[in-house]
Amino acid sequence: MARLGSWIDPHPEGIFVKPANAWVDPSQPKDRALVTHGHSDHASGGHGQVWATPETLGIMDIRCGPQNGVQMTYGKVVRLGEVEISYVPAGHCLGSAQIVMDHGGERVVVSGDYKRRPDPSCMPFQPVPCDIFITEATFGLPVFRHPDTGSEMDRLLERLHANPERCVLVGAYALGKAQRVICELRQRGHHDPIYIHGAVERLCLLYEEFGVNLGELRFATGVKKDELKGRIVIAPPSALNDRWSRRLPDPITAMASGWMRIRQRARQKNVELPLIISDHADWDELTATLVELAPKEVWVTHGREEALIHWCAMRQMKARELNLIGREDEDE
Numbered sequence: 526m527a528r529l530g531s532w533i534d535p536h537p538e539g540i541f542v543k544p545a546n547a548w549v550d551p552s553q554p555k556d557r558a559l560v561t562h563g564h565s566d567h568a569s570g571g572h573g574q575v576w577a578t579p580e581t582l583g584i585m586d587i588r589c590g591p592q593n594g595v596q597m598t599y600g601k602v603v604r605l606g607e608v609e610i611s612y613v614p615a616g617h618c619l620g621s622a623q624i625v626m627d628h629g630g631e632r633v634v635v636s637g638d639y640k641r642r643p644d645p646s647c648m649p650f651q652p653v654p655c656d657i658f659i660t661e662a663t664f665g666l667p668v669f670r671h672p673d674t675g676s677e678m679d680r681l682l683e684r685l686h687a688n689p690e691r692c693v694l695v696g697a698y699a700l701g702k703a704q705r706v707i708c709e710l711r712q713r714g715h716h717d718p719i720y721i722h723g724a725v726e727r728l729c730l731l732y733e734e735f736g737v738n739l740g741e742l743r744f745a746t747g748v749k750k751d752e753l754k755g756r757i758v759i760a761p762p763s764a765l766n767d768r769w770s771r772r773l774p775d776p777i778t779a780m781a782s783g784w785m786r787i788r789q790r791a792r793q794k795n796v797e798l799p800l801i802i803s804d805h806a807d808w809d810e811l812t813a814t815l816v817e818l819a820p821k822e823v824w825v826t827h828g829r830e831e832a833l834i835h836w837c838a839m840r841q842m843k844a845r846e847l848n849l850i851g852r853e854d855e856d857e
């Protein structure tokens with residue numbers, strides 16, 4: 526009998542699915558790419574054909590130029606060569622998908638990036654039992670346990686309200702984190718205008734086009750200092766310490782990222798208010814997902830593989846490490 530998953534061929538530049546003649550999240554141009562989501566370490570330009578959710582195709586059009594796209598709405602099952610393929614929500618950002626592939630009586634699920642906790646800006650992760658679960662491990666160490674998102678948002682709002690002469694400048698990646706932070710604020714009853722940096726504008730509009738209500742957004746650039754007092758400003762992390770931020774009224778610099786768990790990272794970026802808000806599964810979510818899905822094998826793509834592989838070995842769950850390159854996440 527052939528080895529389990531012998532039709533799946535991991536390469537440093539992506540996962541090749543032989544009987545479909547297609548690559549999952551290739552970092553090099555390929556004839557046919559199956560793309561899990563729009564972050565640049567998974568979605569790159571230059572492919573002959575891109576199979577992705579309509580949301581991801583919209584994101585790629587903005588970031589990589591027009592795509593020759595094949596729309597995979599969630600749940601639609603399509604036969605590609607000798608493989609049945611469907612995309613189900615991964616809960617990571619707008620349009621993010623796990624790719625479910627059935628071939629020769631085996632089911633393989635590529636999770637892409639995922640998280641399990643609620644996110645008002647995208648569809649929740651849908652567990653799909655499978656023979657092989659190909660998982661990320663960005664926060665695959667027991668030290669990474671993300672706190673409750675609501676309590677992090679409360680800290681942000683408390684600081685804002687206690688400092689009416691200042692603004693809170695939140696560094697958040699332009700795709701996913703920025704829109705999620707806005708939605709979380711709205712959910713907690715913050716309905717004031719939120720000011721945004723130009724780099725997040727088009728993606729915010731795209732979220733709105735796909736039905737995610739972000740409330741009143743205004744441009745932060747060119748606005749008088751006084752108008753920004755007592756306001757929240759969202760900008761990409763790269764803008765936190767650059768010239769752009771000097772026009773803001775005595776900003777309280779915050780950053781929304783899973784890496785804010787590490788104090789040194791917060792200090793390096795001069796972050797006064799670190800907010801531990803992540804779009805990746807933490808250690809508990811990673812391991813709980815493996816328990817829930819109970820796959821015959823776990824393949825770990827990127828992040829801190831060793832601890833997760835050790836955890837699997839302790840539970841007689843077969844696990845291996847895939848050496849994909851270039852997967853250090855932009856979204857965290």
Ligand SMILES: [Zn+2]
Binds near residue numbers: 562638
């Ligand atoms: Zn991602």
Ligand SMILES: [Zn+2]
Binds near residue numbers: 564566638853854
């Ligand atoms: Zn990633």
